[in-house]
Amino acid sequence: MVRKIWSLSFIAFVLVLTSFLPVQSVSANPLSDIPDRSSEEINYLIQRGVIVGFPDGTLKPKDPVTRQEAATLVGRALELNGEKRSTIFPDVPKASYASGYIQSAYDQKIITGYPDGTYQPQNHITRGEMAYLISKAFSLTSTSGTQYSDIPTEGALTTAIDKVSTAGIANGYPDGTYQPGKSITREEFSLLIARGLNPKFKVGGTDTTPDQPIGEKYVSTSILNVRTGPGVSYEKVGKLSLGTKVTIYKEVGDWCQISYNGTRAYVHGAYLLDKLKEKRVIAIDAGHGGYDGGASANSVLEKEVNLAVSKKVRDLLEKSGVEVIMTRNDDTYISLDGRVKHAVDNGADTFVSIHSNAFPNNESVSGIETFYSSAALNDRAYKSYKLASFIHDRLVEAMEMKSRGVKDVPYRVIHATPLPSALVELGFLTNSSDASKLGSTYWQDKASKAIYLGVIDYYNWIDK
Ligand SMILES: [Zn+2]
Known part of the structure; x- marks a missing residue:
């Protein structure tokens, strides 16, 4: 996309800018008054959408920078949230073009207000204020005892000026002064931002020590x-x-x-x-298999639905970094205790069994029910209840079926096990509406996604 940024005014552009810009290329008209000595840095910022010219195609490099312009430029450079909103400063209303960047920069402790609580957005930013702002924005830490004749030998201002000098981002005048109260021009401010973003623009810094990891x-x-x-x-x-x-x-x-x-x-x-999350290993148990077909009604066979959904759940979990142990990957019979043993032996931390329901004598019975077993030692019971609940809630919503509830029933695969475990009944094959859903790829995909999301909900809950 080519943005004709030159034809927009500074303010109009900020108004349409919300949070950040996509990659952009720049149209052919350079600003007419970019000084040669700083053209490389300024063009670098223009290409990134940090600097925008005036409607007449100029940069006005000698104009002073206001405090709201400074916050906006830094905000764009760091891609802070620029969406206009209320701010902590009474003199920066939500309607101000810079309100988003000013609040974001304040939140990041890059800018501060005056002692009376105001920000004074129209004031020109001084070289002293700029030293604070740049040292905070680029997290400068190194100092080298840089001294200027017009700066006290110690204090917060001295440290900030020392940091920007040491980093090769800003420096003093040839007469040994820094002139902290002097306002800064648009050209000067642009150079500072470019140097902060890209070390190749730095000049005259004394910071020769390699930076230390934090x-x-x-x-x-x-x-x-x-x-x-x-x-x-x-x-x-x-x-x-x-x-x-x-x-x-x-x-x-x-x-x-x-x-x-x-x-x-x-x-x-x-x-x-800060620390690596524990590797998650889940056992997915497709109910039945082999000569044990499970329920069968309305031309849908339970063991096939269970396996199809289980495989889709496996694929989704593996994509998000969870290791999956399948108790069966094909149409094989495995005993109930064999399923639990396979999960435990392979290091599973959680067990989810997937089934479809049947109620042979009443085809009107329908809906989803999810089981856990409370008859167990330690905290397994409560974890099992949470696991069942997270999956159940996701399934009921996704499948647009009736909720029959989360129930405490000691089915063997979720009862005789050390693992937090849940058993899902996806719907009733004996109900024609449920059965037609469970037999279709579309609804099997929805069920799988719901079970996957429920498992992720559970892991996120565990991690809290
Ligand atoms: Zn079953």
Whole structure:
């Protein structure tokens, strides 16, 4: 998609911008007044949608940056949530184009207000304020004792200025001053953002020590995209799989900078966990099999429905990283105790048996019922009840069938076992409506998805 960003005004563009931008290419008209000395950095930001020109096609590089513009630029660079909303500051109403970015930057502790609680969005941002903002936005930690003649020898401002100087993002004037009260131009601010985002633009920094990792985490999703920068508009350079350990060097907004194939790259922090989740192993038990066909009515045979649904459940669980032990994969007879033993011997932590129901003398009986057995030691009974309930609720909703309830009945496969266990009855083959659903691929898919979601609900509950 080509966005004609040049034809939109700064404010109009922000109004249509909600949370983040898709990858975009840039139209042929460069802004007319980009200074040569900073064109590489400014074009880098333009390509990422961080900088937008004025309607007349200019950048106005010498204009000062207001505090609301600063929050917006940083918010776009870090792909914070820019959706307009109420803010903590009385002088930044929801209707303000910058309200979303100002609140997001405040939430991330990147910006603060004045002692009287206001933000003063129209004030020009000063070089001192900018040092705070940039050091927070890019999580700068290294200091080197950088001193300027017009800055106190210690204090929060001194530390912030030391950090941006040490990182090679900002520096002082040739006369040895920093001039913290001076406002900053659009060109200068752009350079700072570009240097924060991409180390290749850094200048004159004294930070020669290799940066230290701040921690290690684990990938919590089946596929996690790795990108060149802290946002979805940056190029994908690879993927990480569930459980991969990553070393983190810094956090930029919601993103984490990690080491990847000998270089640095970014992943979204929402998909990282402090510790690896326990590997989940579930036994899926397709009821009956072989000479034991189970129930049979309305041309539907129970053992076939059970196996078809069980295999679909297996595929869904395996995709989300759960290991599945099948008690049977084909039309074989296995004893009830043999099913439990197979699950336990293969390290299953949970057992789900899948059946279809029958009520030969009354074809009006219909609906879903799910069983657990409370007659057991330890916490297995309550876990079994929760497992049965999560699956039952998902099934009733997905199958559009009557709920016959979650019931405590000591069926052998869910009773004589150390595992939290549930037995599902998908519906009544003796009821023509239930039977036609259970015989169709469409409804078998729905049942499988529901059982899968119920199992995930259960595991999420266990993990809490
Ligand atoms: Zn059965």
